[in-house]
Amino acid sequence: MQKVISHNEEDTRELGMKLGKNLKKGDIVCLVGDLGSGKTLLSQSIAKALGVDEEVTSPTFTIIHEYMGKELPLYHFDVYRINHPDEMFEIGLEEYLFGEGICLIEWADKIEEYIPEDRIMIMIQRGQADQERIIHIEGIEI
DSSP: OEEEEEOSHHHHHHHHHHHHHTOOTTOEEEEEEOTTSSHHHHHHHHHHHTTOOSOOOOOTTTSEEEEEOSSSEEEEEEOTTOSSTTHHHHTTHHHHHTSSSEEEEETGGGGGGGSOSSOEEEEEEEOSSSSOEEEEEESSOO
16 A cells, blocks of 8 residues: 655645556546545546546536546546445446446445455545645555
8 A cells, every 4th residue: 555645735636647647447446535635636637637628526416427538438426425335226337337437436435345346445534734635545556
């Protein structure tokens, strides 16, 4: 497991760009952290690195947004508002997880039992300073 200290939003953006450039078809990126920890900022940077031109927003009320990157689709999930993990099957979770693109799942710990073991896990914690974040990454080298 790698540990990265982000001192500010720019550091988090740079990390997202590095991560995004290392992703490939079929990768599943799981983001876990408290509200306001930087999951969406990291998601936006990953999407930018993949060549997504659209504005990337958190799909809190729709659960999923689909974007087309330069080479691959990006499926951006926010499962914060689901009441039960089984709800994910109603939107076709398995088709996305085993599809042609990259899955990026915010609040992934809420549906952990449905996510394959072969995944990239990113856990974000607040640091001591206001914008500081402690980010643990496993499943990919950056």
